[in-house]
Amino acid sequence: MIRKFSFLFFVLFYLSVQSLAQHPQGLTFFRENIKKAEELFLQLKKWQEDKDWENFFSFKEKYFKEIVELLSPIDKPLLLKLQAHYLLLRLKYLLDLKDVKQEEELFLKELEGVKTGDPELISFLKKVLSEIPPENRQFKRKVTSLYIEFLQKSKSSQVLREELESFYNQKDIETFSKLAKSYLNLIRGEKEFKEEAKNFIERSICDGFKEYCQPYFAEELFKEFSDLDDISSDWLYLRAYNLEKASEYEKAVSAYKNFLDKFPESPLLDEVIWRLGFIYLYKLSDFSQAEEYFLKLKDRGFKVDRYLNVMKDRVNLEKLSYNEEMFLRALKEKDLFLKGRLQIDSCPARAFLGQRVNLKSLSLSPDTGCLQPQGLFLWSGDLGGVKIATNTPSFQTSFKKEGFKIINLVEVVTGDTFSGLDSCFFNIYRLEVIKKKVKGKSIGLEVKVFPPLPESLLEVFWRAEKEGKVVWEKEGKTFSGELSPDYLLRVYLSFLGKVIYSEEIPLDFLKS
Amino acid sequence: MRRRFFIFCWVAGVIYLTNLEAIPIEIRENKEGGFQLLVEGKPFLVKGVIYHPIPPGKDFTYNFWQDLESIREDAKLIKQAGFNTVRFYEPCLDLEQTRKVIGVFYEEGIYTIMGHWLGFWNYPSPFYGDKDFRNKVKEDVLRMVEALKEEEGLLCWILGNENNYSFSGKVNGWTSPEVEKLESPRERIDKKAEIYYSFVNEIAKAIKEIDKDHPVGLGNGELITLDTASQKAKAVDFLALIFYRGKRFGNIFNSLKHIFNKPVLISETGCDAYDAYRKREDQDIQAKFLLSQWIDIYRNSTFFKKRGNCLGGVIFEWSDEWWKHNPSDRSLWGYHDTLGGWSNGAYYFDIKAPRNLNMNEEWFGIVAWEKSEEGFKKRPRKAYYILREFFQNPANFLDND
Structure with missing residues (x-):
């Protein structure tokens, strides 16, 4: 008897669960509705793609009403609700309806306050991002921002890893670095942690060749993971160079000095001493310190009298080219005008004989209102033999002689009013291919x-x-x-x- | 006696009033200063399209007037879209054939605006200062009017098109002894304007002597030299202006009230369906632009506001013309050229095209030519359908705008 009742009870329970699922407010019902609505939407989209306007215009009102009816009862769970909203949004994009902005706001509102980085939700948002029309820039930015937030909350290292790669490939290094941080925090303690950290440093560091880099992120990683296995001279050099590229000159100087102390036999020794002299002279205007390093270079056989004379004011300005004279005058008066108004935006770390070198400057106009004076770009130094016109903010050159090169730029406005100056330092290398033996x-x-x-x-x-x-x-x-x-x-x-x-x-x- | 006289007057008055016919086509000004076109006594908004259906492989010399079957098919499509007017820049050389075509369109309830180039494309130049030239052109116009004025489907006349662009010498430049006496380029332009608009005025008056039933319009490119026209061409009934200003027409409707206060017909406007920057057809953007233009036309008519001075609009154009980019190269008339011929920043979507040449003359149709096994077929673009929706219920679009 008890067994019969148990069996009956089980059957009744099973049937009630099934009926609940089919209930108008049940999940299966919602999913079915979304599926039907999607089919109608895709049919409209196909007509649009095929330019079958007769059908598109004949059916769009009808399909719109049907889709709205199918989607309106869906109010949970969150993912289904979002899917419904998103489908409605896509429909309004397709039909170019005026209330599309309101639909976008509703969609974003649903996402506010979501606390988890649920993998299904992340995957859904990724799909949404790939489908937002390019002209809806503001909406795309907001969804991207939420997407990154959810990714950062994600507990799935695999998802994070995939996504940070995706952003890196899109050259969005800023987002890449945010996600890389979250990812590293997730895998801290695991065996791949150090390797990954090194990988990210390599990718975000400014090495003089990358088009996009994140020097501050690279430095953060350096600081946090400074116990990376045997920091070789090469990595210490890279860190110092990265700081220099981030315009953190005081820190760069400290890092370069650290390098000199630790690795006095490194093949990069000469370059580091040059960089210290260069930074002290042209970036920090600390002439006494600059002199110390240029004297070291002199001892090592480099011709540096020119720079020593600059610091001692022994350079005969009248014998220099106009551009160089202006640059040296500006160097002395650097404190009199705003710093950072001019940057040589593109300056390689090194190049080879005959290889094309691109120099590009970025001029930030002063806040003078409507009337912006036109600056003259006066390039000087080791230019590689090219002649550059004064309205040229960028140029290309190449070199026939190896060695260290310094290129200077000063922007002059109306006569001799300076609005910015900057310098670029790099090394020209020579490649030799030696035949070892022929057998x-x-x-x-x-x-x-x-x-x-x-x-x-x-x-x-x-x-x-x-x-x-x-x-x-x-x-x-x-x-x-x-x-x-x-x-x-x-x-x-x-x-x-x-x-x-x-x-x-x-x-x-x-x-x- | 008095009583008999009174009865007689009353009967005569009734007979007179019942025999009065409605003036078929007229333009009226209301007390708010708005202008309205009336056809058979009813307000009429010109919903027009320029009809010049040159098929692929042919050029402007092709005599499309002979193909009545094709015209009949087009007329049905034009009607279904909600247009009520077609515009021709000039009649066929065979005026009898022109009458037939006007009749074909009228069967579908579509009116015809008939134009005349006023010798603009004459070789070597349109010498508007020359008496013989003027007389010849005037004769030609009056011959056309005489032949077509009785056609029920005729709506109005338009004299010239963008002939005023010749004043600066950039297009079909001409001169005269009077002009040559002047040294200043500005004065030369003004003088040419005076000569030309006086001529238009003369023709307009002559038309009205033989045809009192159809308004006469002055075709003009933009608002250029209309200040002179306002002094010299007062006999015209309306302004038939050509604008390519992108999505909207700006403040032209207000400006005109001060420059030359006549009703205005946007006699030529449009958008091409080719994106010269992304190098692909873009029917969506054409549809958006044309819809926006029509909303603007509507908003400036008395159908929307009492002070409206816009009589309607005419879209350039019904179908693509594949000869336009390279008129002198016959081998290219059968090729749908995608190079832009001129530049217009108001059509911002493809202004980044090479050398900013973003206006694709061969792509202005709201109907495209599509190659099939049986030859070329016409396929309406999205703009056709969007405008159809708009004409069915403009209020929907005006509310949401």
């Missing part, structure tokens, strides 16, 4: 860079092509193997994962 058909080649670069930062790979197709690719600064005179052989130099230079290696010697 039968096997050839040995080695790449040498002058002055030398740290091996951990620089990667070399070789590529042989024949008739436009790649025959082989090999990594390493030395190569040995078979080559043919009808190959096209190139060597590539890569710095922190980005190819910065390549050169074709003539193979004529194989014929003899």
Whole structure:
């Protein structure tokens, strides 16, 4: 008897649950409604895409009413409600209705106060973002902002990892760095943590070659993860360089000095001393400190009398070019006008002989109201032999002689009123490919860079092509193997994962 | 006796009044200063489209007037869209054929605006200062009026189109001994304007002597030199103005009240359906622009406000013309060119096109030509349908605007 009653009870319970699901307010019912509404919407969209205007215009009113009817009862759960709102929004975009802004506001309101980074919700928002029409910029910005917020709350490291990559690929380095921070916090203590942190530093650091970088994020990571395994001289150098690019000159100087103390034998030693002299002279206007470093360079055989004379006011301004004279005058008067009004926005860390170097400046106009004076851009220093007109805020050049280069820029307004100045420092390298040995058909080649670069930062790979197709690719600064005179052989130099230079290696010697 | 006389007067008065016919087409000014076009005594808003259906592979010399079957099909489509008027820049050389075409459109309840170029495209130049030239043109116009004035479907006449652009010498430049005496370019332009508008005035008066039933309009590009026209061409009944100002017409309706207070017909306006920047057809933007233009036209008519001075509008144009970008290269008449021919920043959506040449002359139709196995077919664009919705219920759009 008891068994019969239990069985009956179970059956009744099962049936009631089923009927609840089919109840007008049940989940299944809502999902079905969304599905039907979606079908009607997609049909309208198809007619629009096919330019079948006869059908589109004949049915749009009817479908609109039906879709609104199907979606209006949906009030929970949140994800279904959002799906309903979003479908209505897409419909209003399609029909170009005037109340689309109100629909956008309703959608955003639903998202306010959501506390979790639910993976389904994140996935849904990602889909929404990819479909918002480009002209709805304001709405897209708001949804993106919420999306990032939810991602940051997410407990799924996999989701975070995927999304930060996505933003990086879209060149949104700012969002990439926000998500990278959240991601690193999630995986703290796990085995991939250090590797990931290093990866993010590499990607966000300003290394003089990246178009987009996040120096402050890179420095944050450096600070927080300074116990990264054996901070080599290369990483300490990168950190100092990154600070310099972020215009944190005091901190950069401190980091460079730290480098000098720790790694007095590094191949980057000369460059670091130059940078210290350069920063003290041109950025901090600390002439006595600058002199100390330029004297060190003099001891090491570099010709630096010019800079020493600048600091001692021994430079004969009349013998200089007009541009250089203006620059040096402005250097002395730097405190008299606003700093930061001019920046050389694009200044490489290093380049190779004959390689094109782009110099680009960014001039921030003074707050003078409607009338903005037109500035003259006076470039001077190591320009590589190009002549630059005074209305040129940017130019390209190349160099035939290796060594350290300094380029100066002063912006002059109406005669000799200065509105900004900046300087750029970089190193020109020379690449040599040495034939190590020739034995039968096997050839040995080695790449040498002058002055030398740290091996951990620089990667070399070789590529042989024949008739436009790649025959082989090999990594390493030395190569040995078979080559043919009808190959096209190139060597590539890569710095922190980005190819910065390549050169074709003539193979004529194989014929003899 | 007195009683008989009174009865006689009463009967005569009734007979007279019952035989009075409504003036078929007239323009009236109301006490608020607004203007309204009346057709058979009823307010009429011109909802027009320029009709010049040159098929792909042909150029402007193609005689489309002969293809009555095709015109009949178009007339049905034009009617279904809600248009009530078509505009021709000039009649067919065969005026009898022109009458037939006017009749075909009138069968669908569509009126015709008939224009005349006033010799603008004459080679080498339209010498408006030359007496013989003027007489010849005037004769031609009056011949046209004489032949077509009895047509029931005729709405009005438009003299010239953008002929005023010739005053600066940039388009079809002309001169005369009077003009040559003047040194200042400004004075030369003014003199040419005086000569031309006086001529238009002369023709308008001559038309009215033989045709009292149809208003006469002055075709003019923008508001340029209308101040001179207001002095020299007072005989015209309305202004037929050409504007390409993007989505809206700005303050032209107000400006005109002060420059030349006549009713205005936007006799040519439109938007091309090609995005020269993104290099693709864009029917959506054409539809948006045309709808916006029509909302503006409506808002400035007496259908919306009593002081309205807009009699309606005419869209350029019914169908694409594939010969326009390269008129001299026959091999390209069958090719739908996508290069822009001129620049207009009001059509902002593709102003970033190379050299800012964003106006694609071959893409102004609200009906496109589509290649099929049987040849070319007409396919209405989105703008056709949007305007159809608008004409069915303009109030919907005006409320939401």
